[in-house]
Amino acid sequence: MKALKLLDSRACAVTAGAWPDRLADLAVAALIDEAMLTPKPGLVDLRGSGAHRDLHWLLMCHSAHALRPSFAAMAQAGGDIDHLPTLRTRIGAIGRTAESAMMAATNGVNTHRGAIWALGLIVTAAANGDAAPAQVAARAGALARLRDPGAPAVTGNKGEAARMTYGVGGARGQAEAGFPHVVDVALPMLRASRGRGNDESTARIDALVAVIASLDDTCLLARGGPAALSAARRGAQAVLDAGGTGTPGGRRALHALETDMLARGVSPGGAADLLAAALLLDAIEQTQHTEWQHGEIAV
Numbered sequence: 054m055k056a057l058k059l060l061d062s063r064a065c066a067v068t069a070g071a072w073p074d075r076l077a078d079l080a081v082a083a084l085i086d087e088a089m090l091t092p093k094p095g096l097v098d099l100r101g102s103g104a105h106r107d108l109h110w111l112l113m114c115h116s117a118h119a120l121r122p123s124f125a126a127m128a129q130a131g132g133d134i135d136h137l138p139t140l141r142t143r144i145g146a147i148g149r150t151a152e153s154a155m156m157a158a159t160n161g162v163n164t165h166r167g168a169i170w171a172l173g174l175i176v177t178a179a180a181n182g183d184a185a186p187a188q189v190a191a192r193a194g195a196l197a198r199l200r201d202p203g204a205p206a207v208t209g210n211k212g213e214a215a216r217m218t219y220g221v222g223g224a225r226g227q228a229e230a231g232f233p234h235v236v237d238v239a240l241p242m243l244r245a246s247r248g249r250g251n252d253e254s255t256a257r258i259d260a261l262v263a264v265i266a267s268l269d270d271t272c273l274l275a276r277g278g279p280a281a282l283s284a285a286r287r288g289a290q291a292v293l294d295a296g297g298t299g300t301p302g303g304r305r306a307l308h309a310l311e312t313d314m315l316a317r318g319v320s321p322g323g324a325a326d327l328l329a330a331a332l333l334l335d336a337i338e339q340t341q342h343t344e345w346q347h348g349e350i351a352v
């Protein structure tokens with residue numbers, strides 16, 4: 054197993070296999086934090102199911118926990134396998150196992166298919182010790198661009214149909230581009246909002262809203278077509294224009310966005326996944342920084 058790059062020339066406590074497990078814990082925590090973040094427009098949160106009929110926050114948390122072994126296996130593979138095409142094949146197989154584990158845990162409800170994809174690529178990419186979000190996301194993008202020989206040619210998923218009908222990149226395009234909505238939109242907004250003195254929940258909701266404002270979210274497209282996608286983007290932009298959800302005007306605009314999403318029966322599930330991805334990258338960076346300072350990082 055490789056040592057973390059951070060530790061190359063320094064002596065630290067070393068516990069074999071600990072970093073993949075830590076990455077899996079951080080991925081599960083990011084999914085749970087996203088599910089419980091409240092209020093979110095049209096999405097599952099602590100108040101209820103949003104625009105969904107088959108989802109609730111406890112199911113989302115249960116699903117997140119069921120994914121832990123798969124995230125750990127992907128991170129382990131990311132640390133063990135240097136050859137990227139081999140690694141891509143390996144994590145594709147683990148990703149499909151993760152989808153089966155999700156379906157088994159939720160009795161067939163799609164809680165986290167997009168999140169398995171995004172967070173799976175990120176834990177794999179972070180396993181070699183990179184902590185800077187842009188570097189991890191770039192490596193995840195390089196992996197996503199590789200062909201997965203085990204992938205079915207056609208999945209029949211709603212996202213795939215929306216991508217073909219509307220010519221958008223969706224979850225696949227976002228990953229192949231190195232997660233621009235995570236690195237260039239969500240993370241800067243998370244930090245800017247914290248910097249304005251907002252509490253952590255407000256900063257996270259601001260980051261979510263910033264993603265909704267410009268993402269081609271196939272979850273919105275599949276349920277409500279281009280009209281729903283435009284409405285969500287417009288509504289989210291109004292929140293940002295009002296100064297974000299830390300302001301009275303921003304909270305009013307968020308309420309209006311939520312009312313519109315519920316009336317249309319649509320939800321920005323792709324943006325929620327990317328918020329979780331941003332929380333994960335943020336946590337990876339903070340964990341390495343903190344644990345390095347305390348000499349606790351393991352390889």
Ligand SMILES: CC(C)(COP(=O)(O)OP(=O)(O)OC[C@H]1O[C@@H](n2cnc3c(N)ncnc32)[C@H](O[C@H]2O[C@H](COP(=O)(O)OP(=O)(O)OP(=O)(O)O)[C@@H](O)[C@H]2O)[C@@H]1O)[C@@H](O)C(=O)NCCC(=O)NCCS
Binds near residue numbers: 201210324
């Ligand atoms: C590459 C895959 C992600 C497949 O993607 P594809 O686009 O072909 O199809 P879907 O699986 O349908 O869509 C992907 C989900 O990704 C989220 N998403 C949407 N837009 C974006 C975007 N622009 N950027 C990032 N992510 C995006 C979204 O997921 C969330 O919504 C889901 C809930 O939606 P809902 O409508 O309620 O549920 P459905 O079951 O679809 O409908 P109902 O029956 O309930 O009405 C929820 O999952 C959220 O996560 C999209 O839905 C990938 O699956 C793949 O190829 N996997 C293979 C394994 C692999 O290679 N893994 C690699 C290692 S990880």
Ligand SMILES: Nc1ncnc2[nH]cnc12
Binds near residue numbers: 095096
């Ligand atoms: N909070 C949430 N609500 C609905 N769909 C989601 N997909 C990922 N997170 C979600």
